[in-house]
Amino acid sequence: MKLSYVxxxxxxxxxxxxxxxxxxxxxxxxxKVHFLTMFSIPTAMIYVIGYYLIHKEKLLAYVWMVYCWLxxxxxxxxxxxxxxYGFHLYxxxxxxxxxxxxxxxxxxxxxxxxxxxxSIVVALFYVICTGYVxxxxxxxxxxxxxxxxxxxxxxxxxxxxxxxxxxYLITSIISSEEKLIEAAHVxxxxxxxxxxxxxxxxxxxxxxxxxxFLAMSDIDNFKKINDTYGHNGGDEVLKVxxxxxxxxxxxxxxxRWGGEEFLILSPDPLPDGKDMLERLRENIASAPINFDGQxxxxxxxxxxxxxKNGQSIDLWVQDADSKLYIGKNSGKNKVxx
Numbered sequence: 626m627k628l629s630y631v632x633x634x635x636x637x638x639x640x641x642x643x644x645x646x647x648x649x650x651x652x653x654x655x656x657k658v659h660f661l662t663m664f665s666i667p668t669a670m671i672y673v674i675g676y677y678l679i680h681k682e683k684l685l686a687y688v689w690m691v692y693c694w695l696x697x698x699x700x701x702x703x704x705x706x707x708x709x710y711g712f713h714l715y716x717x718x719x720x721x722x723x724x725x726x727x728x729x730x731x732x733x734x735x736x737x738x739x740x741x742x743x744s745i746v747v748a749l750f751y752v753i754c755t756g757y758v759x760x761x762x763x764x765x766x767x768x769x770x771x772x773x774x775x776x777x778x779x780x781x782x783x784x785x786x787x788x789x790x791x792x793y794l795i796t797s798i799i800s801s802e803e804k805l806i807e808a809a810h811v812x813x814x815x816x817x818x819x820x821x822x823x824x825x826x827x828x829x830x831x832x833x834x835x836x837x838f839l840a841m842s843d844i845d846n847f848k849k850i851n852d853t854y855g856h857n858g859g860d861e862v863l864k865v866x867x868x869x870x871x872x873x874x875x876x877x878x879x880x881r882w883g884g885e886e887f888l889i890l891s892p893d894p895l896p897d898g899k900d901m902l903e904r905l906r907e908n909i910a911s912a913p914i915n916f917d918g919q920x921x922x923x924x925x926x927x928x929x930x931x932x933k934n935g936q937s938i939d940l941w942v943q944d945a946d947s948k949l950y951i952g953k954n955s956g957k958n959k960v961x962x
Contacts, residue, residue: 675691725793839929841942
């Protein structure tokens with residue numbers, strides 16, 4: 626997660642809160658609660674300072690300032706006006722926000738507040754303020770005609786923050802999980818599936834002899850390519866061959882089995898599959914791969930095997946591998962059934 630994105634996100638949230646402060650200031654003025662009207666001035670200044678801290682990348686200082694003042698603001702407004710206006714609800718939106726902030730700090734490798742102890746402090750402060758109102762009542766008793774409307778407004782704002790930050794956190798976790806799964810299943814160089822994923826996929830194939838086939842393919846003379854053009858040249862060959870396999874065998878599951886070997890699992894019946902692999906072989910053989918201004922001639926040898934009824938996965942893979950080596954030992958650049 627880029628720091629610039631976090632700064633834009635923080636600035637947007639800061640702007641929303643600042644606008645709310647001005648709106649509340651107008652409301653307090655209408656209700657003639659002069660203390661809270663005046664209290665809105667330092668509150669607005671807090672968020673003006675927040676823009677400076679965000680711009681200077683002092684995000685930890687900004688977070689501490691906002692959390693402390695929001696908690697204090699919630700307490701003051703609740704003690705002054707009581708429960709009827711819903712200011713005490715803001716504590717509930719602060720807690721997921723604190724955990725999201727800790728997560729964002731982790732993703733950007735920056736220091737952060739510790740969400741658990743801060744959440745406990747916020748909860749305790751909430752209990753103290755609401756407990757005071759329960760025992761002694763609010764300090765002010767303004768005209769109650771706006772109370773219900775304002776309670777609804779505050780409730781909507783609080784639930785909006787709860788939904789937004791909870792969704793953000795869950796979406797981020799899901800995205801991270803998907804990236805971890807992809808990293809575990811995909812070869813980084815070729816972006817094909819890796820051997821581990823293919824073995825899992827093979828476990829799902831019925832062992833009843835249904836017509837699907839495996840094809841073990843191998844780049845011919847790959848060691849010579851590496852020796853002649855270097856490992857960067859060899860990597861370029863692997864990437865181009867992998868792309869061609871994915872494009873031509875588009876309905877297949879393709880994995881980098883190891884080194885320069887690729888394993889192809891196809892649901893097609895054998896005659897159609899043989900034609901597909903011949904097209905693949907011919908395409909690779911007829912189009913040299915350009916690397917650093919040099920054309921690298923590449924060919925592919927492929928061994929195909931249909932799964933016999935009840936045959937184990939190891940024997941099925943071994944069968945395809947045996948066909949591959951028959952092709953290797955009989956001239957290469959061919960498909961062997």
